Amino acid sequence: MSWVSDYKYTWTERFAMRTLRACGHIPHHVAFVMDGNRRFARSQQIDKIEGHSRGFEKLADCLRWCLDIGVREVTTFAFSIENFKRSSEEVEGLFNLAREKFARLLEETARLDEHGIRIRVIGNIELLPLDLQKLVASAMLSTERNDKLFLNVAFAYTSRDEITQAVDTVLRHGCRDLAAEDISERLLAECLYTRHSPPPDLVFRTSGETRLSDFMMWQLSTSVLYFSNVLWPQITFWHFLASILAYQRDRWQLEDFRRAERMQSVQLAKTSDFYSERVLKFLATIDEDRRKLLVRLAAN
């Protein structure tokens, strides 16, 4: 199964998609919490891992839909650090699935280049098995020049870990460059894994749960949250369109709030000297270090 499916639209689906695109603003960044794979497996009396595999097939469909409707960045919650608590059999099964999919990704880089898809794995990848770290790092490096659609896969991720990592980065690497007054929420946001991504416009969680499960807690403060009862492997194009329509309905009402937050962020950047040379140097160091880490992991 490829990372971007060859989904065949019916004419009604195409028509509806065009209508929604004409109807209003399409979110730039959509985050998916792909929940319900195991409940789906139980309901279909299939193996848990098969449930996760079906979930991945839906992700490939979803990427196709996003690409076609005009979404430019997709973030998916694939594996939480909390999921390490699951049975070793299931965790190993999930890692095997990831190994298979990332190996496949490396085989089809030409196809990803054709669509301009860049894969970024966000999370504490050093918690993963060494061979998976290597695959993940290679996948990120091999698509790093693409810039049409960004796919961020949250793997070994929790938001708390991400924020702690940002604080840790400031404490470890800031010594040479930063002054205490440079530290603001604006700077911390730049130390997150999602440093180069805008915050999600829409967060879509399946399976009827109405919590965020420690996913992008920092980034989603102005996002439209959309909860659907459908289990992830059962998601259809129409569920996807419904979320886009909900976003279009809610966006104009949230716009004033979002604008005020943006203005505040700009103001904060000015007062906290965010564009000073020392801060820019510090951020460049982070980027350099992160890339070095990937190169090292890929070479292992």
Added chain:
Amino acid sequence: MEHSYVRLCTLRRGFFEEATGADCEWEAEPAGGQTAPGNCTNMIEVLCLLLGRILLLLIGGYELIWRFRERLNALVVRWSYDYWLSPTARDLHERRVLADCRSQLTKTPQHLVLVISPMDTGVDAVLLRRIFNYALDVGIKHVSLFDRRSKDKGYVDLADLCENQGSSFKWPKPPTPNSPSKVENSPKNGQKTNGYVNGANGSHSTQLQLYQISAADGHALIADVCRELYEKRETPMVQNLLQQKREALTEQITEMLDKRLGFVAPEPELGIIFARQTCTYGLLPWHVRFTEFHTHPSGRHFDVETFANILSKYSRCEQRWGT
């Protein structure tokens, strides 16, 4: 005539592509003049644009009718409930509903957070007092209020409602000898009616712990903690943290944040968002990671049944903690 139609189509197509930035493969049409398939594509696009506009109008119309209906409904309910029933009858009804609700709950949140969107107009001090009473009655111990409205748009300050105790507040105020508060008796009454014992804490508190959360308690507070740690980076405490596993730093951040917030509460388990759109509006990114959110649309009447329904939904939710 045909020429102007083609120009219109081209103009609209230009607008359409600019607005969406889309470039689907199946939209591609042959370059050059307006061929028959090209005309067809343009016609479909105009049709989609038209339908899109109609859809927008329908959504706008639906929203208006919805708001009107909810407002009317709220007025009717308020009239029949608040003005028609005597305070004693209302009190009895509320206690009965809450007692029924308690007897059905399998779990009760210890910490409830109320999020009020900047555009909300329905939540006022009267409603908040009512919610605090309900919360006290069902055995909730802590309530946080996150009001994103400005002072002139209805912002409610907890200091005006209850007694200040350092960084938190207590509800209800201690009764004065001449005017015993009705809520003072409600926990006792709740226990008397059905002998319910809260599974989590064993007994009801007589006072709620209230916290006022401000916008600055979100990202800015984490940055504040980071700044303090950075200033102490040369100390053995921070150096020691950096040498340990990342969890040690996480715990330290939690501790420092709770100290700043004055929290002696667990993380909120349940959140009610008063807004038409579900959004956290920047609510405590560190603390609400596992909070179950329920959105109560602005303008809809909030009464004891609404509160009981939210608690029942929360009680049915299964929290798996990653397993």
